[in-house]
Amino acid sequence: MTTTGEDRTEAGTRAGPVWWGRWRSAALDAGLALLSMIECAVQGYPFARDAGLPVAVGVVFGLLAGSVLLVRRMWPVAVVLVAIAITPAQMGYLMGVVGLYTLAASEVPRRIIAALSGMSFVGVFIVAFVQTVHGNVRGDATVGAEWFPPFVSLTMAIGMTAPPVLLGLYVGARRRLMESLRERADSLERELQLLAERAEERAEWARGEERTRIAREMHDVVAHRVSLMVVHAAALQAVARKDPEKAVKNAALVGDMGRQALTELREMLGVLRSGDGLASKGESSGKGRKGVLGESVPLAAVGVAAAEAASRVSWSSRGEDETVDGPCLAELEELVGQSAAAGMVVDLSVEGDERGYAPEIEQTAYRVVQEALTNVHKHAAGAKTYVRLAHRVAEIAMQVENEPPPEPGDASSARLPSGGNGLVGMKERVAALGGVFVSGPTDAGGFRVSAVIPAEG
Incomplete structure (x- = not known):
């Protein structure tokens, strides 16, 4: 079984009957087969008369031979062979032309196409030459009659074989090219979708890392200072009445530690605000690239870029601050x-x-x-x-x-x-x-x- 490029492309979304990809293709093949049956039936009448057979036999034989064109998409080699076989009976010219076109446009190896095309060319040439010699085309003897039969035979053979084969090769090559481009487009779309998913994962990972880092910084800043404040507050409560001077000293320590904790929190919040500003700027600038990858890809990519930029600026800003005021x-x-x-x-x-x-x-x-x-x-x-x-x-x-x-x-x-x-x-x-x-x-x-x-x- 041999399928054409059109059938193979539509195999995944087949909507027509039997082996046809579309109802339109089935209707076209049915119409061509009907024309071929009529042609072969008409041509079978003189064939049966010359062969001494009953006319009904020639007509039925023509109808059966012409109906083979119905399976041209599935078995183009068989159609061409049948057309070559009935060529000596001077019938099946439409079948030969359509069969050669379908064969050249299919996925059949080139050597088979060349062999069958050559056989069809030889068959048409011989039949035309015999007809010309016997005077079916021109029977009078004039100047140049010796080269007239070969010229007519060669012209008819070329006209019956070369155009359909060349057209079929062109259509098949174009179909394969379009199919390749479609596959590349689908592959590119899958790659872009995969990149979008990875970008979303990276963005989520970056957000998780940033949340973890912020939580760790907040813990470092708050836990120690507040723990000492609670300890001093407990001591202050214990000695408030017994030792007022020590209570005042503890209260001063609590105030100093609270101010230090507030100072570190302000520095950290300032870094976070600067990081959010850069992230917003990255998102606004990324909206201009919406037409390249679609709606989801730029937002994901910009999210990653914004998260990374915010993280880098946050670390760099934090490093600069800590060089001067940070813990060391x-x-x-x-x-x-x-x-x-x-x-x-x-x-x-x-x-x-x-x-x-x-x-x-x-x-x-x-x-x-x-x-x-x-x-x-x-x-x-x-x-x-x-x-x-x-x-x-x-x-x-x-x-x-x-x-x-x-x-x-x-x-x-x-x-x-x-x-x-x-x-x-x-x-x-x-x-x-x-x-x-x-x-x-x-x-x-x-x-x-x-x-x-x-x-x-």
Whole structure:
């Protein structure tokens, strides 16, 4: 079975009967087959008379032979072979022309097309030559009569074979080209859809990362300051009547810590506002590219670009701010002093030669110590704590370890809530810089937090 390019293209959306892709194609083939049957029936009459057969036999034979054209789309080779077979009977010329066209336009190999076309050419040439020689076309003997039969035969053979074959080859090549372009367009559409889906995933991932980073920053900024404020407020409540001077001192510390927390929150909100502005600008500029990829693709791509731009600007802006005002290792003594002022016994020791690090490294080291001290305030109030910082050749290491609290009841005296995300946030920060983070209880009943960060980040 051989199908034409048109049938193969419409195979997925076939709406016609049997092997036809459309009802219009079926009607066309039925009409051509009817014309071929009439032609062969008319031509079968003289064939039967010359062969000494009954006229009805010639007519029936012509009708049957002409009806073969009905299957030209499914079996073009069979149609051409039948046309070649009945050529000596001087019938089936329409079948031969339509059959050669269908054959050349189909997916049949070129060598078969050339062979059948050659056979059809030879058959028509021989029949025409015999007719011309016997005087069916011109019977008188005049000047040039010797070359007239070959000329007429060659002209008729070329006219019956060359035009349909050439037209069929052109239509088949054009059909295959259009089919290839359609497949490429479908492939491009699928690729664009896949890119849009990936862009949406990247945008969602970027938004999730940004939300996680913002939550971690908010936790770092608020948790430590507010924890100390709660501890001092509890101490203030305890000594307000017994020691007014100490109560005033604790109240001043609470005020200072509150102002510091507000200052850091304002800086963070300022960075977020600048990032939102850039994201909005990116979305407005991306709307101009709507005609390239459609409605969904630009919005997704612009969403990714906006999220990435906001993230980059947020980190760069935050880095610039922290270089001047952000937390760094130089403020570690002040951090320890704040915990000591809240009643914690803290021992700070620094090993190695102090040197400068990248802002994100110093900030991460500071936040690890800060979060560890905050956890001591929450879960082991009154426990002695040791803070160790070591400057090594290729890395910086820090460790915060506390002893068991002196009284079990002190751990919850301040009633500090805990979200359980502090250790997770510290581990994420350290891992983002290629470092190692370890935390867990000690054999003595305390808790230890250790981190090592490469000096190059």
